Amino acid sequence: xARPRPEPVxxxxxxxxAALNALVQGVPYIRFxxxxxxxxxxxxxxxxxxxxxxxxxxxLPALHxxxxxxxxxxxxxxxxxxxxxxxxxxxxxxxxxxIVGGALPRLPKTIDFTVDYLRSGLPRDxxxxxxxxxxxxxxxSVHVEAWQDNRGRPFAQATGHFLMPRxxx
Amino acid sequence: xxxQKSKIAKQFMEAIPHSRALGMRLxxxxxxxxxIEMDYDARFIGDPExxxxxxxxxxxxxxxxxxxxxxxxxxSPGGTATIDLRIDYMxxxxxxxxxxxxxxxxxxxxxVAFVRARATDDDDTLPVATATGTFTVEGK
Numbered sequence: 001x002a003r004p005r006p007e008p009v010x011x012x013x014x015x016x017x018a019a020l021n022a023l024v025q026g027v028p029y030i031r032f033x034x035x036x037x038x039x040x041x042x043x044x045x046x047x048x049x050x051x052x053x054x055x056x057x058x059x060l061p062a063l064h065x066x067x068x069x070x071x072x073x074x075x076x077x078x079x080x081x082x083x084x085x086x087x088x089x090x091x092x093x094x095x096x097x098x099i100v101g102g103a104l105p106r107l108p109k110t111i112d113f114t115v116d117y118l119r120s121g122l123p124r125d126x127x128x129x130x131x132x133x134x135x136x137x138x139x140x141s142v143h144v145e146a147w148q149d150n151r152g153r154p155f156a157q158a159t160g161h162f163l164m165p166r167x168x169x
Numbered sequence: 170x171x172x173q174k175s176k177i178a179k180q181f182m183e184a185i186p187h188s189r190a191l192g193m194r195l196x197x198x199x200x201x202x203x204x205i206e207m208d209y210d211a212r213f214i215g216d217p218e219x220x221x222x223x224x225x226x227x228x229x230x231x232x233x234x235x236x237x238x239x240x241x242x243x244x245s246p247g248g249t250a251t252i253d254l255r256i257d258y259m260x261x262x263x264x265x266x267x268x269x270x271x272x273x274x275x276x277x278x279x280x281v282a283f284v285r286a287r288a289t290d291d292d293d294t295l296p297v298a299t300a301t302g303t304f305t306v307e308g309k
Binding site (some may be wrong): 026028031033053054055056057058062065066067069073104107109114 | 184185186187188189190191211212213214215216217218222223224225226228229230231232233236250251252253254255256257258261
């Protein structure tokens with residue numbers, strides 16, 4: 001059996017980026033905080049560009065713990081949804097045109113979220129990556145790490161449990 | 170003396186840019202207890218399908234409220250930072266309703282404040298979320 005011709009790289013990239021963009025832009029709170037995602041293959045890095053409204057302690061100054069927690073939770077939810085979506089996009093079971101057209105997939109719901117503040121968040125851009133440690137039919141466990149200047153010196157980390165959206169009714 | 174500290178805490182809360190951006194109002198703070206409310210806002214939606222507020226906005230409310238409770242404790246010299254905060258989400262907040270958080274600093278040592286909080290919407294029989302956290306105890 002002949003191997004099917006691979007799709008042109010631009011077609012694949014455009015499809016993946018459009019799906020990611022639709023997933024992220026569909027959530028108002030992600031836009032409110034100004035969080036964006038950088039994609040390399042299936043790996044996502046969340047970026048929260050510095051903004052004065054993210055400050056919690058104006059004297060230091062330092063990022064608000066709530067802004068950091070929200071950034072970590074957004075990274076976890078998008079990372080988890082992306083992992084779920086990725087397999088469907090790549091296998092052809094999922095039509096990415098549907099989310100680009102506005103039919104967003106159901107998002108996982110947070111059951112609990114624990115944030116560990118390792119050092120104060122500096123008034124500059126922050127980055128985060130999520131690692132899905134378990135993703136079952138109903139529950140998922142995700143770990144997230146956020147850093148600023150040095151990848152090896154995270155300023156916050158979190159673990160959360162999520163209820164997965166029901167698939168196919 | 171305690172009134173003076175409450176006044177300082179209130180002014181400090183209003184000077185927090187992130188809390189101001191989320192429209193938080195400190196309605197009560199004294200003796201290790203604090204109440205903060207936050208209006209429903211379409212910009213804070215986390216689930217576009219249902220219009221439910223994002224957990225991150227609830228986290229910000231809980232963190233601010235717990236910090237205010239820790240700072241207002243009689244044994245606190247004034248400053249604080251979050252060490253750890255855990256939030257349990259019991260149910261989605263009803264879209265359109267204001268969220269109120271109440272936090273209580275139930276124990277404090279020379280270096281750590283232990284705080285718990287609950288957040289409710291119009292139905293205060295079942296909380297939307299609960300939180301437990303530890304905060305540093307620092308001078309100003």
